[in-house]
Amino acid sequence: xxxxxxxxxxxxxxxxxxxxxxxxxxxxxxxxxxxxxxxxxxxxxxxxxxxxxxxxxxxxxxxxxxxxxxxxxxxxxxxxxxxxxxxxxxxxxxxxxxxxxxxxxxxxx
Amino acid sequence: xxxxxxxxxxxxxxxxxxxxxxxxxxxxxxxxxxxxxxxxxxxxxxxxxxxxxxxxxxxxxxxxxxxxxxxxxxxxxxxxxxxxxxxxxxxxxxxxxxxxxxxxxxxxxxxxx
Numbered sequence: 001x002x003x004x005x006x007x008x009x010x011x012x013x014x015x016x017x018x019x020x021x022x023x024x025x026x027x028x029x030x031x032x033x034x035x036x037x038x039x040x041x042x043x044x045x046x047x048x049x050x051x052x053x054x055x056x057x058x059x060x061x062x063x064x065x066x067x068x069x070x071x072x073x074x075x076x077x078x079x080x081x082x083x084x085x086x087x088x089x090x091x092x093x094x095x096x097x098x099x100x101x102x103x104x105x106x107x108x109x
Numbered sequence: 110x111x112x113x114x115x116x117x118x119x120x121x122x123x124x125x126x127x128x129x130x131x132x133x134x135x136x137x138x139x140x141x142x143x144x145x146x147x148x149x150x151x152x153x154x155x156x157x158x159x160x161x162x163x164x165x166x167x168x169x170x171x172x173x174x175x176x177x178x179x180x181x182x183x184x185x186x187x188x189x190x191x192x193x194x195x196x197x198x199x200x201x202x203x204x205x206x207x208x209x210x211x212x213x214x215x216x217x218x219x220x221x222x
Contacts, residue, residue: 033210041147041197043213084151088211096143096158096168097211102151 002027002091006100013077013107021072021103023087031090031097032063034072038083046072046085077107111136115200115214122221128173128187130217132200135181140202142183143211144175147197159183160205195221 003026013019025032034046047054047061049070054061058077063070074081084104088097112135122128134140144156155168157175165175172191176184183200197218203211 031209035213041199041216041218043199043201045210045212048210086153088153096155098155099153104151 002029002089002098004087004089004098004100006085006087006103008103009101010104011106013105015077015079015107015109017077017107019074019077019105021074021085021087021105023070023072023100025068025070025087025089027068027092028065029089031088032070033088033097034061034070035086035088036081036083037086037102043086074105077105079107079109081105082107111202111212113200113202113212113214115198115217117217118215119218120220122190122219124192124221125189128185128190128194128219130185130198130200130219132183132185132214133181134202137181137202137204139180139205141205141209141211142177143201143203144183144185145199145201145213147199147216148195153199157185190221192221195219 005024007022032050035043037043049061049063051063051065058075060073084102086102088099091098114133143158145153147153159177173187199216200214201211203209
């Protein structure tokens with residue numbers, strides 16, 4: 001099946017810093033999503049981005065489908081950005097999402 | 110707008126006891142429904158998914174089962190829980206199709222003692 005790798009696995013930042021999260025995947029995809037899991041466990045959709053670039057406030061994402069990677073940018077980080085960030089892709093055009101192992105972000109005040 | 114509910118929010122059960130977790134979706138019809146488990150280590154594992162009433166696909170052999178008795182209701186069950194069933198169970202829904210987004214419920218934290 002498709003492999004999804006996220007890097008770095010953990011990141012600690014000071015409030016106000018910028019960061020880039022990377023997601024590599026091993027096959028072509030129709031669906032790529034970025035999620036943020038807050039400290040209470042809720043998974044929140046950040047972006048649906050199988051290709052191209054999108055921005056939402058301080059967050060933006062870029063997927064280069066031909067090179068099989070996606071980047072999530074967080075600018076001017078805040079303590080509320082802390083949590084685990086997941087990248088997920090569809091497997092072989094199926095109804096299923098395959099998740100990376102996640103990246104734990106800690107933003108200190 | 111669409112909302113997804115899960116209950117209970119937390120559950121502590123003894124080994125060998127039965128399990129029933131419920132997920133319901135509001136504000137949409139004929140959604141795809143999914144059960145995931147998140148164990149220690151953060152990764153999400155797809156357990157079951159359903160594209161319609163009575164249609165269940167199982168991804169991982171285990172002592173869990175799923176049912177979809179109504180269009181917007183998805184139930185995860187077990188006849189006898191194991192210690193290894195502990196984890197965070199997440200239900201999700203999607204409009205359908207491999208290129209569609211998925212939206213997650215608040216989750217149920219299950220501890221089997």
